[in-house]
Amino acid sequence: MKNEVKINEVxxxxxxxxxxxxxxxxxxVASTGLIMMGCNDDDNPAADDKFPGVRNGKFDLGGNxxxxxxxxxxxxxxxADFYTKVVNASNxxxxxxxxxxxxxxxxxxxxxxxxxxxxxxxxxxxxxxSVQLLPNLAFSYGSLNFNSRNEVLATxxxxxxxxxxxxxxxxxxxxxxxxxxxxxKIVSVEARHASAIRxxxxxxxxxxxxxDVINTTSGLDVVKNPSEVLPIAGGFITTSFTAQFLP
Amino acid sequence: xxxxxxLEPFTNENLMNGKGSRRDSFNLFxxxxxxxxxxxxxxxxxxLTSSNAFAADISPTPATPIGALQLALTLEYLEKEFYIxxxxxxxxxxGGREEKVxxxxxxxxxxxxxxxxxxxxxxxxxxxxxxxxxxxxxxxAFDPFNATGIGKTAAYAQFLALAQAFEDTGVRAYKGQAxxxxxTPDLLTxxxQIHSVEARHASEVRxxxGLKGWxxxxxxxxxxxxxxxxxxxGEQVTTQVGYNTATxxxxxxxxxxxxxxxxxxxxxxxxxxxxx
Numbered sequence: 001m002k003n004e005v006k007i008n009e010v011x012x013x014x015x016x017x018x019x020x021x022x023x024x025x026x027x028x029v030a031s032t033g034l035i036m037m038g039c040n041d042d043d044n045p046a047a048d049d050k051f052p053g054v055r056n057g058k059f060d061l062g063g064n065x066x067x068x069x070x071x072x073x074x075x076x077x078x079x080a081d082f083y084t085k086v087v088n089a090s091n092x093x094x095x096x097x098x099x100x101x102x103x104x105x106x107x108x109x110x111x112x113x114x115x116x117x118x119x120x121x122x123x124x125x126x127x128x129x130s131v132q133l134l135p136n137l138a139f140s141y142g143s144l145n146f147n148s149r150n151e152v153l154a155t156x157x158x159x160x161x162x163x164x165x166x167x168x169x170x171x172x173x174x175x176x177x178x179x180x181x182x183x184x185k186i187v188s189v190e191a192r193h194a195s196a197i198r199x200x201x202x203x204x205x206x207x208x209x210x211x212d213v214i215n216t217t218s219g220l221d222v223v224k225n226p227s228e229v230l231p232i233a234g235g236f237i238t239t240s241f242t243a244q245f246l247p
Numbered sequence: 248x249x250x251x252x253x254l255e256p257f258t259n260e261n262l263m264n265g266k267g268s269r270r271d272s273f274n275l276f277x278x279x280x281x282x283x284x285x286x287x288x289x290x291x292x293x294x295l296t297s298s299n300a301f302a303a304d305i306s307p308t309p310a311t312p313i314g315a316l317q318l319a320l321t322l323e324y325l326e327k328e329f330y331i332x333x334x335x336x337x338x339x340x341x342g343g344r345e346e347k348v349x350x351x352x353x354x355x356x357x358x359x360x361x362x363x364x365x366x367x368x369x370x371x372x373x374x375x376x377x378x379x380x381x382x383x384x385x386x387x388a389f390d391p392f393n394a395t396g397i398g399k400t401a402a403y404a405q406f407l408a409l410a411q412a413f414e415d416t417g418v419r420a421y422k423g424q425a426x427x428x429x430x431t432p433d434l435l436t437x438x439x440q441i442h443s444v445e446a447r448h449a450s451e452v453r454x455x456x457g458l459k460g461w462x463x464x465x466x467x468x469x470x471x472x473x474x475x476x477x478x479x480x481g482e483q484v485t486t487q488v489g490y491n492t493a494t495x496x497x498x499x500x501x502x503x504x505x506x507x508x509x510x511x512x513x514x515x516x517x518x519x520x521x522x523x
Contacts, residue, residue: 102459103459103460106459106461106500106503109495109496109500109503109504110461110500110503110504112495112496113492113495113496113500113501113504114504116490116494116495117487117488117490117492120489120490121487121488121489121490124488124489164443167439167443168436168439168440168443169436171425171435171436171439172432172433172435172436174429175429177425177426177429178488180425180426180429180435181422181425181426181508182487182488184421184422184425184439184442184506184508185422185487185505185506185507185508186504186505187439187442187443187446188418188422188442188443188445188446188506189446189461189503189504189505189506190443191442191443191444191446191447191450192446192447192449192450192460192461192506193450193460193461194447195446195447195448195450195451195460196450196454196460199450199451199454203344204343204344204347205344205347206347206348206350206351208348208351208447208448208450208451209351209352209355209444209447209448209451214355214444214447215358216354216358217358218358218362219354219355219356219357219358219359219362219441219444220362220437220440220441220444221439221440221441221443221444221447222440223436223439223440
């Protein structure tokens with residue numbers, strides 16, 4: 001049963017050991033000067049270099065490119081956790097019809113892949129990942145009923161639209177074109193998701209790209225800064241962290 | 248470059264009926280000539296080539312913010328005209344989901360054209376590029392507006408297939424231009440805001456065709472003409488910065504989770520199929 005893949009059965013330890021670490025690290029380091037500059041500062045990761053790490057007793061996302069990617073990692077952790085709970089809910093097979101289950105299962109796959117990708121890529125790129133990698137976050141969905149079609153789809157819609165707006169806002173914060181392309185590869189898939197969820201909620205409509213998200217004069221989608229996104233995501237994230245260097 | 252793909256006949260699996268003729272063959276050779284010529288000359292000489300035998304073709308835009316907007320504008324011109332013609336043709340079923348969807352998409356593409364022209368400094372600017380002349384029949388291989396009377400059902404199926412190809416191309420093309428905009432944060436952000444709208448469109452059009460909203464491997468999907476394969480080639484990637492995205496749930500899910508870019512040259516080659 002595909003749907004019985006639990007969150008903790010997905011191994012985070014996808015690296016094949018030290019050699020793989022070095023390979024990935026080398027790939028990323030070769031394309032950016034920022035990381036090289038930080039490498040001689042391993043003992044003090046949360047200094048002025050704006051790498052992610054603990055500051056004033058709390059994990060701070062940091063403010064360089066890897067800080068922006070850590071911000072994306074936090075959002076992907078939330079999405080992955082949400083869909084993991086959706087597909088493992090006790091009444092998943094009766095709450096949703098077959099085509100809805102297909103969509104939600106695909107979203108579960110995609111978001112878990114995004115999460116594990118960021119974990120691996122950041123572990124490879126951070127000079128001192130043992131203290132700079134964003135920890136596994138904890139989540140709470142309050143009274144959300146995972147066996148309610150309406151509640152699950154409404155929450156999914158909010159998460160996907162927020163994800164699109166967040167990546168659209170993160171693009172200009174990145175200085176490395178390789179990371180920018182990576183964010184671009186993911187954001188369009190989030191937008192495809194948002195469209196799909198919106199179609200499930202209101203199929204015979206223009207809601208897939210509705211006037212509530214697409215500006216009716218410019219035709220532009222929503223864009224949000226981290227300081228606007230994190231309070232929204234914070235409604236579900238119970239692990240406390242800061243983003244003092246992100247706008 | 249996927250020139251060989253364009254050598255494949257414009258047979259259309261279950262969509263086309265027997266309009267194949269010497270005229271189609273002639274046009275296929277015409278396109279082969281265009282693409283081969285474009286590929287054979289050095290980048291900087293493409294303009295020379297297009298100034299004689301194939302005057303209407305667009306050339307690859309420079310790897311600059313202006314170039315990125317110019318290429319984007321040409322693609323938006325194409326989409327805008329396609330949907331306006333589609334809505335006017337009577338091919339799109341009226342009164343239901345299809346009409347609502349394409350009216351919304353058409354409104355967005357029209358907005359994008361206006362927005363990008365303004366971004367280039369207006370139609371009087373030296374950076375402005377004019378709308379090319381489009382041929383959505385690709386020399387008679389398609390009839391998406393039922394202009395020659397293949398019937399509304401067949402025409403609508405072709406309209407949908409082309410809409411999917413245009414939207415999926417748009418997503419990949421904007422992605423390919425992101426690096427060219429990295430020095431101009433406001434333009435980059437605006438381009439990203441268009442990019443995600445194209446992805447929302449692509450997802451919905453694919454559902455109207457009975458497909459998933461995301462691209463699996465390099466599959467163009469059931470019923471898509473072979474000529475559209477260039478839109479999907481290269482989408483099957485399952486390695487992202489050294490991470491194997493197929494590890495957890497297989498290659499299909501791993502490839503679906505990431506959309507891949509098209510280069511400027513690849514985008515121009517696809518656009519030129521529809522430019523006369």
